[in-house]
Amino acid sequence: MSVDFVVATPHDAVEFNDVYRNVTGSAGYLACNNIYNRVVLNEWYEVNPFPDLATHWEQLDGSRRWRFHLNKAARWQDGTPLTAHDIVYTHLHAKKMGYQGGMFLRDVETIVAVDDHTVDYHLHTPNAGFLVLLGNFIFAHILPRHLYEGTDWATNPHNLNPVGSGPFRLAEWIPGEHIILEAVKNHWGPQPEIDRIILKIVADRDECARMIARGEAHFAPQDTVTRDRLGLVEGVPGVEVLKRRGPGMALLDFNHGRELWQDQRVREAVAHAVNRDEIAELGDPGVSQAWDHYLIGSSWAFNADAKAPRFDPERARTLLDEAGVTADSSGVRGRLSMFYMDTFHGHKPIAEMISRQLGAVGFETTFAGLSSVDWSRQVRDQHDFDLIIVGGSMAPDPEITATKYSSGGQNNMCMHRNADVDAAYLAARNAGTRAERREHYRELQNVWARDTEWVPLFWYGTYYPRSEKFFGWADQLGFSIPWWHWGRMRPVA
Template structure:
């Protein structure tokens, strides 16, 4: 008698099949599974959503060109003011309901109407139209030749099932906790604080997963996450769990490859431009002069990460080598503060500042320590703290209750994705930036057709950032991925045609 698995595959030897499990050790539990409503970047929910849902198109960090996801192909119409997407007609929700253009129209227009996370990159969208069940048009207020990277670069652009969300309050919809997606894995079990188990969707409309279960194990101790990979108990840890100081925990482990490369963005110091203190450029310049990158360089790893003083990454197609932050000069910093009237009291204190970073990004903690100490050298009394993602969303994104933040600046693969942070009215404009020359540079780049012309406008954007010290670049971070050699299908092995945190193409190595 042949043994038969739940998916119908038979074992001709008659022996029972072993379930093929792919295990991720992650320090941050999920809150829910609707990242279009609100996103908890880097959490287990973030990882799960990448495997439960689909986007219209896919862009990943290292490739400016989009790849198909729900859309098989697309057209750039009306001088980049209208984008038409032709959908895979086989696409289905995990409850068997066909996925159509109407799901896309509903998801993204409702997110835009309500100001939800999914609207972060939809500022240019005037409306979305279902041409028919399998064709959808995004109509923009203004031409935008970089629109594809906005639609495909982040998980906020996932598509939700209209038949389960329309007419409901997204905040309380039960499918936030029991998601029905269109992706290759369905949620099977979530025990908060312990694990999330996802099972492969049998007869999936897209590429069929070759692993049976995707298991996210919640392990708050980052060191232990890395040790689990070294011991073969997990196959990967998420971004920023393995940092340079933890490499010794996994180096030399049998069956483990450590993939390293320069990261797709930088850590930077941003000002709360809504506060009067930072509206004086002399004060912003003083902060920039206080930063000593020789100290920050000690956090680097040659060939992987480094202290950085430019306003875009050096490997970017739009890099402007002449746009640099002010250099370290404590004397000049003090003189500028005196000139701006930010003088010291009898105790030598010019003012008290709070610096926040998101604690999920553990590598920002040593940067916060260094920056706080360096600002102390020019007379500021600085307190710094890492905020959980929910507190970050409330205090930084919504209330803007901070002086300075250390935050990741995603600068790849296209500078257009930074507009949500630095253009006036951008949904992720935490620092309340409102620089008309910045807005003009973004607009000109959107309206340009050829990449060479877009480059000129983005180089001007960097020049404006540097001229006005809009923010202060600190560190070009690196990526460390300790990963099991028992599997093939990582993003870099597939030409970045899938996101880093999508494991639907994983297959065991014989």
């Protein structure tokens, strides 16, 4: 009898090539992580990498060159051997074209295939945190060169009919209904012990939870079952709800490309308008809480002294007056647009609160959720916004934040330009030990706090309702795989 592993998720796929563009949180995002492989693997809660395509690696030339030795058995699902040339092509082309897969390759000067099973990443500058960039995110996947080279990635038919190297292949996609992945027989890596992954597209998050309670689904991904839905799954026989502090925070960021936010007094005023006592009502003791620090407290680089300005609306009004942002006859200082990505449903109540709190100091603020595709277009590409509520993934290594906050970072959607921030990142990359890197990251947090580069709001938690019929979740395997990878899942007898 075949074994199906069923995931209930509210967001359908767009395509199956996250190296080209990232549609975070979609069913395609989940599917890709089981269709493709990366060079190395990282999970949020483990800073050290684990093998994937690479069996082992070397840190050379003072962290300026990284050599990876590949599994010689690796093959594409069409039978073609996977080689170092696939890795060279995928990441160099993504970097050249500015695609999502190049986001964390900014320090890469070139990538060289030493032979078919050895690849060197040559960096412009030493980077002691480079491994986490290769392993931590789904868009570091490797694509088949023989199916993509010489094509336009935007129209390549394999975006919809993927050929990966992972333990599952795409069997069926009926948009709006489901995605079915089938186990690859005689897979070159660990052989899956489940026959199919079925991603059921269910827009109603309450129904996703009820499906798990009824035994019709075995898992729901992050931000599907939120605190207010726990009653639908807690205490249900055969269902475990894993609760833990999240790997990052929800934060408020400014469009630094707009003149209004280039005055530090205005950014500080907004920070003083934020009332975390109200935000704290969304918290869950031991799981999530209102947060005013610039890294999460579990980070090895956490600086307890770097804090956002405290709630003080009178001080906010004074700063705005000093900056010339004065109120009109109706008491309005300005009209602002604020967005969040609707995939992350927990950001909506935070956006509602921030809108009200900014209203108390004179800003008339509208807010709306955007789909991941619209977010990519309007926020990341066009910078058409005043403020965003966004997740800041700060684990397991602060190096991954550089793409958002350093000048020229590919994911610098808020157009940050701060020489002291850039200097702190560079110093941390060049540091030889983690203790030395910690000191530079502590200074980075000091700069963020000093200049109110952005405003921390909420250290979020994660709730994973999951069936006790399966074993092989990330926490059960020492975080050697990401939570969205199910190739090691097996039924419990």
